[in-house]
Every structure is written in C-alpha cells, then in structure tokens.
Amino acid sequence: MPIEPVAQLVPTLVDLPFREGYVSSIVYVSLYVSLIAVTLSTLFSVPVAIFLGFTDFPGKGLVKSVINTGMGFPSVVVGLIVLFAVSNQGPLGSLELIFTKEAMIMSQFVLATPPITAISLAAITGVDDDVRDAARVLGGTRLDAALVVLKEARYGIATAVLAGFGRAISEVGSVLIVGGNITSADGISKTRTLTTAIQLEARQGQYETAMVLGAVLVALVLAVNAVVVRFGDQGVNR
Amino acid sequence: MPIQRREVLTALGTGTLAGLAGCSGMGGGGEEEASAGVTGETLTLTTTTSTYDTGLLDEIHGSFEEMYGVSVDAVAQGTGAALESARNGDSDVVMVHARGLEDEFMRNGYGVNRRDLMFNDFVIVGPEDDPAGISGTGSATEALTAIADAGAPFVSRGDNSGTHTKELNLWEAAGTEPGGDWYQETGTGMGEALNIANQQGAYTLSDRGTFISQRSEIDLTILVQGPIEGGPEILSNPYGIMAVNPGVHENANYDLAMAYIGWITSPAAQEAIANYQMNGEQLFFPEAVSEDPDFQQYVPEGWSSDSSDA
Numbered sequence: 001m002p003i004e005p006v007a008q009l010v011p012t013l014v015d016l017p018f019r020e021g022y023v024s025s026i027v028y029v030s031l032y033v034s035l036i037a038v039t040l041s042t043l044f045s046v047p048v049a050i051f052l053g054f055t056d057f058p059g060k061g062l063v064k065s066v067i068n069t070g071m072g073f074p075s076v077v078v079g080l081i082v083l084f085a086v087s088n089q090g091p092l093g094s095l096e097l098i099f100t101k102e103a104m105i106m107s108q109f110v111l112a113t114p115p116i117t118a119i120s121l122a123a124i125t126g127v128d129d130d131v132r133d134a135a136r137v138l139g140g141t142r143l144d145a146a147l148v149v150l151k152e153a154r155y156g157i158a159t160a161v162l163a164g165f166g167r168a169i170s171e172v173g174s175v176l177i178v179g180g181n182i183t184s185a186d187g188i189s190k191t192r193t194l195t196t197a198i199q200l201e202a203r204q205g206q207y208e209t210a211m212v213l214g215a216v217l218v219a220l221v222l223a224v225n226a227v228v229v230r231f232g233d234q235g236v237n238r
Numbered sequence: 239m240p241i242q243r244r245e246v247l248t249a250l251g252t253g254t255l256a257g258l259a260g261c262s263g264m265g266g267g268g269e270e271e272a273s274a275g276v277t278g279e280t281l282t283l284t285t286t287t288s289t290y291d292t293g294l295l296d297e298i299h300g301s302f303e304e305m306y307g308v309s310v311d312a313v314a315q316g317t318g319a320a321l322e323s324a325r326n327g328d329s330d331v332v333m334v335h336a337r338g339l340e341d342e343f344m345r346n347g348y349g350v351n352r353r354d355l356m357f358n359d360f361v362i363v364g365p366e367d368d369p370a371g372i373s374g375t376g377s378a379t380e381a382l383t384a385i386a387d388a389g390a391p392f393v394s395r396g397d398n399s400g401t402h403t404k405e406l407n408l409w410e411a412a413g414t415e416p417g418g419d420w421y422q423e424t425g426t427g428m429g430e431a432l433n434i435a436n437q438q439g440a441y442t443l444s445d446r447g448t449f450i451s452q453r454s455e456i457d458l459t460i461l462v463q464g465p466i467e468g469g470p471e472i473l474s475n476p477y478g479i480m481a482v483n484p485g486v487h488e489n490a491n492y493d494l495a496m497a498y499i500g501w502i503t504s505p506a507a508q509e510a511i512a513n514y515q516m517n518g519e520q521l522f523f524p525e526a527v528s529e530d531p532d533f534q535q536y537v538p539e540g541w542s543s544d545s546s547d548a
Contacts, residue, residue, distance in 0.1 A: 088327030088487060096489060098328045099282060099311055180313035185299035190311060204291050204429040205436075205455040 018209070019187040027216065030193040033101050034169040037108035038116075041168075042161050044109075045116035049160075052117075053124035054146060067121070070114030075107075075167075079174025082107040086178065099180035101191055107174040112164035119163055123156020124149060162228050169221060172199055194220070279308040281494045284321075284329040286400055287427035289477070290314030292447045292521050298510045302501050308494060316427065318398030324348060324480075327487030331495040335400035335445075335477045341538040349480035351496065353503050354535040356511050356522045359464025360404055360473040363432070363449055364390075364441035366459050372441070373461045378473050379412035381462045386412075389420045391440035395431050396423025404475070405443045411472065432456055445475055447521035454517065466523070476525065479503070503527070 052060065084090050086097040086106070097103045127149045135145040150157070172195035179191035181200060192200075194217040201210035289295055290312060299310045315323065317334040324332040325348050333355065334340060343349045362372065362381050370388035372381035385392050394416070395402040409416050422440070424431050428448040435442040436456040446464060463469035479499055484492035501507050503526035511524045 088489060093327070094489075099313060180311065182311045182313060183296075184309050184311075185296050185303055187296065190309075200291075202430065202433075203287070203427045205433045205452050 022183070022187040022189070023213070023216070025183075025187075025189040026192050026194055026197050026213075027220065029101065029189045029191065030169060030195075030217075030220070033104045033175070033193060034108060034165060037105045037168050038112050038161060038165045040105070041109050041112040041116050041164055045113050045160070045164075046120050046157060049117050049120035049124055049157075050146060050150070052121050053149070054142070064118075064121070067114050067118050071118055073111075073114065074173075075111055075171050076173035076177070078107050078110045079177035082110065082174065082178050098178065099182060099191060101179070103178040104175045104191060104193075107178050108168040108171065111171055111174065112168045115167055116160045116164040119160035120153070120157045123153040123160065126156065127152045158228050158231065162225055165224060165228075166221060169193075169224075170195060170217070172196060279306070279491065279494055280311055281308060281331060281491055281498055282311045282313065282329040283331050283333060283498070284313045284315055284319070284323040285333040286317050286320060286335055286477075287314045287429065288335070288401070288445045288448050289333060291427060291429050292451045292516060294447075294511065294514050294522060297514050298502075298507060301510070302498065302507070305501065306494070306497060310498070314427070316395075316397050316399035317403065321348075324482050327482065327490060329482060330491040331479065331481050331498050333477060333479045335475055336403045337476065337478065337539045339400075339403060340478050340480065344480065345538070348483055348486055350483045350485075351499060352478050352480040352536070353499055354525045354532065355477045355479045355502065356508075356524050356526070357474060357476040358446045358522050359466045359469070359475050360401065360443055361446050361449060361460045361464050361469075362441060362462035362473075363435070363444050363458040364461045365439040366457065368461055369439075370441065375462065376469065378408050378462055378470055382408055382412045382416075383414055385441050386414045386416060386420075389418065391420050391422065391435075391438050392416070393431050393435040393438070393440045393442040394421060394423045395428065395443075396425045397427075399428075400475075401428060401443060401445055404473075408443070408472065432458065447516075450519050450521055451516045477522075 052063065082103060083098070086092045086095065086103045088096075088098065097106070131152055132145050132149055135148045136142075140148070175191075175193055176196050176199065179193070179196065181192050181196040182190040183192050184190060189197075194213055198210045198213045198217070201207070201213060283295075285295065291314065295310075295312045299312070303309055313320075313323070313329065317336045317339060320329070320332050320334050321339055321343050323329045324343070332343075332349065340349070340352060344352055360378075362378060364370075364372065370381075370385045370390040372384050375381050375384065394405055422434075422438075424434050426434070428444055429452055431442055432444055432449065432452050433456065434440070436458050441461070442458075446466065449458075449460070462473070464473035464475070465471050479502060481492060481495040481499060482490040484490045505527050508524035508527045511522050512520065514521060
C-alpha cells in the first residue's frame with residue numbers, strides 16, 4: 001500500500017497533541033478513500049468524455065446538461081442518497097456497507113464523476129479539428145485519431161482529475177453521513193478523514209488543532225496537485 | 239525541511255501513480271495494524287455526542303476490545319439520529335439519553351434488553367454577567383421563563399438530541415413557547431452549541447460532562463445547577479443502553495451487542511466510568527450496579543398500573 005509511507009511522514013512534519021498514529025491514520029484514510037474514488041471515477045469518466053466528444057447522437061445535449069448539473073450537485077444530498085442505498089433498509093443493505101470506507105468511496109465517486117467528465121469533455125472538444133483531420137488524412141483509424149486528440153488534451157484531462165480529487169478530498173458532508181467519522185478506541189481511524197476530523201475538533205472547540213489539521217489537508221492537496229502537474233509535464237510518452 | 243518535502247512529494251507521487259494505476263488493494267496496512275488479532279467481529283454503536291466528545295468511550299472501549307478481540311465502531315450522532323440508525327438496522331447497540339424516546343423505541347419492538355447505564359445531569363450555563371438574572375433561582379423552569387421574559391439570547395441544540403429533547407420538556411414545563419430573535423437553534427453537537435453560546439454571550443442547556451470537558455475553552459459559567467450539585471431533579475440526565483432487536487434486523491450482531499451490554503454494566507466497566515475524569519472532575523456516575531435489584535429501570539416512563547380491572 002504505497003499510501004502508507006506518505007501517511008507516516010505527515011506527523012513528522014507537524015507536532016500535534018494527538019495520540020501516536022492518529023493523524024497518520026486519518027491522512028491514510030483520506031488518501032485511500034479519495035484516491036480510489038478518483039481513480040475509479042477517472043476510469044469511468046474519461047471514456048464517457050471520449051465517447052461524447054467523438055460521437056453525435058440524439059439527446060447528447062441532455063446528457064451534457066445532466067453532467068453539468070451534477071457538477072453543482074450538493075454533496076450532502078449525494079451522501080443522503082448513498083446512505084439510503086447502503087443502509088440496511090436500502091437496496092444494497094445486505095452488503096453491510098454503512099459506516100465503511102467503501103460507502104465513502106461510493107459517495108466520493110458520485111461527487112467526482114461530473115467535474116471529471118465535464119472538464120475532460122471540454123478539453124477533448126477544445127482540441128483543434130485540424131489535428132483530428134490530419135490524423136485521419138495520414139491514414140489513421142478512428143482510434144488513432146482519438147489517441148492523438150487525447151494526447152493533445154492531456155493537460156485538460158489532468159486538470160479534470162485534479163478538480164475531481166479536490167472535490168473528493170475536501171468534501172465533508174457526505175463522508176460524515178455515510179462513514180460515521182469512526183476511530184477505534186486506540187485512536188486509529190477507520191472512517192475518519194481530515195475533513196471530518198476537523199469538523200470534530202471544531203465541534204469540541206479545539207480550534208487550534210483543527211487549524212493544524214486544516215493545514216495538513218491543504219498541504220496534501222497542494223502536494224497531489226504538484227505531482228499531477230509534473231506527471232502531465234512529462235507527457236504521455238508511451 | 240526541503241529534503242523532507244522532497245521525500246513527501248516523491249512518496250506522494252508514488253502513491254498517486256500507484257493509485258492512478260489502480261493497484262490499491264482493499265484493506266491496506268493501516269487497517270491491518272488497527273485490527274491486529276481481531277476476529278473480524280465489529281460492533282457498531284450509535285451514541286450521543288456527549289458520550290463521545292467527552293472522550294469517555296475511547297477511554298473505556300479499549301478493555302472491551304481486548305477482552306473479546308473485537309472492535310467497536312462508535313458513531314456519535316445525537317440521540318434522535320442514533321435511534322434512527324438503530325431503527326434502520328445500521329447499528330447493533332445504542333447508547334442514548336432520552337428515556338421517553340428510548341421507551342418508544344422499545345415499545346415499537348426495535349430494541350431489546352434496555353439497561354440503565356449511568357447518569358450525569360444538565361446545567362443551564364450562560365455569561366458571567368447573567369443579563370436575565372437567573373443565578374440563584376435554583377429552578378430550571380423559572381430560569382427559562384426569566385430568559386424568555388428578558389429576551390436574552392438562548393442557544394438551542396435544535397437537533398432532536400437528548401439534550402434538545404430535555405430542553406423542549408423544560409420549556410413545556412415552564413409554560414413558555416420559545417421563539418423570537420433571542421432563541422437560536424444551531425442544529426449542532428453540544429460542544430459546538432457551547433462555542434456558539436460562548437461567542438454570543440448566550441444561555442444554553444448543556445450536559446454537565448460536555449461543559450466540564452470544554453470549560454477551559456469558554457467563558458460561560460453554570461448558573462443553574464443540576465441534581466448532582468443539589469439542583470432540581472428535572473435536570474437529571476440518565477443514560478440507557480439497548481441492543482437492536484435481532485428479530486427485526488437479522489443482521490444485527492446481537493451476541494456481541496449483549497456481550498457489550500453485559501460488559502459495560504459490569505462492576506469493572508462501571509468503575510472505569512466512575513474513574514473517568516476531566517479537568518479533575520468526574521463526568522459520569524455509574525448506575526448499572528446496585529446493592530439491590532433495581533426493577534424500576536425496566537418500567538417505562540410515566541407508566542402506571544391503574545388498569546381497568548383494578
């Protein structure tokens with residue numbers, strides 16, 4: 001689990017009045033949930049964006065407006081819907097997902113998908129038609145043309161993934177509802193993320209520790225952004 | 239520092255790339271560490287913000303988890319939400335403090351084997367200068383009436399929690415309908431409500447435990463004491479614990495829930511509750527162990543034996 005060493009590093013940078021392992025386990029849960037959710041969402045959203053960008057079909061406008069609406073969809077409502085789905089009374093009740101990381105991944109997936117799809121689509125449609133035509137003229141198949149366009153749009157897609165990640169990791173309402181903000185008695189997080197930990201500290205009036213956790217969260221987001229931008233810079237030379 | 243930063247970035251990069259490549263197995267090292275030796279049984283407890291935010295549960299659960307080799311997932315929600323989760327079968331055991339709501343929960347068949355667990359009491363807190371002059375009334379209802387008459391700011395939890403339920407009962411007993419600019423419902427946990435009251439110089443009703451645990455952070459002071467300090471009985475705050483009825487929700491972990499109830503009402507756990515202190519003060523008073531059997535705990539609130547054949 002490559003996220004583990006990262007989570008271990010964080011407490012060495014900040015000295016917090018918490019039990020050992022508390023902060024690193026929270027960072028771990030935050031990264032685990034958000035990265036998996038965004039990865040799954042990217043695997044789902046980018047193909048959808050490619051499909052929408054390369055084909056015309058009746059009702060395409062409707063699909064686009066649904067995606068755009070989804071970008072502004074309140075996260076708390078997503079949390080409620082996922083809660084309804086995974087609650088014991090819900091359609092997925094038998095899986096017993098309530099108050100687990102998996103339920104949190106579900107709600108973050110739902111949250112991250114619209115922005116990733118919409119921004120990827122904008123990037124793909126933004127690629128100059130000449131590029132597409134050139135690829136076809138040079139004897140490329142549709143797939144070749146698509147790959148060329150993807151390569152041109154890679155910055156836009158990286159931005160899309162970042163936007164999705166930003167929405168996922170900074171989200172508090174839905175993960176609080178479906179995850180339950182749980183740590184075990186020894187202070188190791190099970191479903192507590194940085195955002196819900198901040199919420200808990202604020203609830204208890206511990207504003208200073210809340211601020212420190214907030215700084216950790218901001219640092220994480222910046223670090224992930226830096227990594228992705230770098231990744232985009234090196235290009236997709238495969 | 240820059241060296242460390244580079245390490246973090248590199249490690250983050252590896253993590254992100256691996257994550258993006260989709261090779262993150264479920265249940266990573268962090269989980270395994272947290273649940274070493276756990277037989278896989280997990281007890282989900284929904285409870286109130288007051289038991290959780292005071293740190294009591296974290297303090298005492300360790301010994302239960304060790305004893306049975308299980309883990310307890312405590313979800314702090316407030317009494318109303320905790321009971322609702324239990325009704326939906328999303329928890330196995332529920333620890334709350336609103337006897338009326340608990341009786342209803344039991345009557346409707348969602349809960350079984352309710353036990354009295356512990357008590358503390360409610361206090362009315364407010365700013366030191368006490369604009370409504372409630373200090374020294376010694377009566378909760380008179381104090382609330384005075385606050386309403388003065389139109390002094392009052393913060394209500396407004397979240398269907400045990401404390402909120404108690405507050406509404408107090409207004410009812412005082413014969414006053416709260417409302418107006420001075421009455422603010424926050425919809426938050428007790429700690430946050432205390433903070434808001436502190437910021438605004440408002441009065442609020444708090445359980446003594448949460449107030450003590452936050453006393454160092456806020457300038458509010460106790461103006462009407464509860465029964466622990468000789469105040470009126472109406473401010474008592476008993477906590478009960480119930481198992482979710484496995485007949486209603488077959489996925490409820492009934493055996494573990496009963497093990498938990500048995501453990502938390504045992505002399506050892508009750509002693510741990512009594513010994514739990516914050517800022518040098520005892521927060522909760524155990525109530526499950528007594529010299530004589532306490533059959534009264536099984537009698538619903540307000541129940542009387544005046545049946546028609548008497």
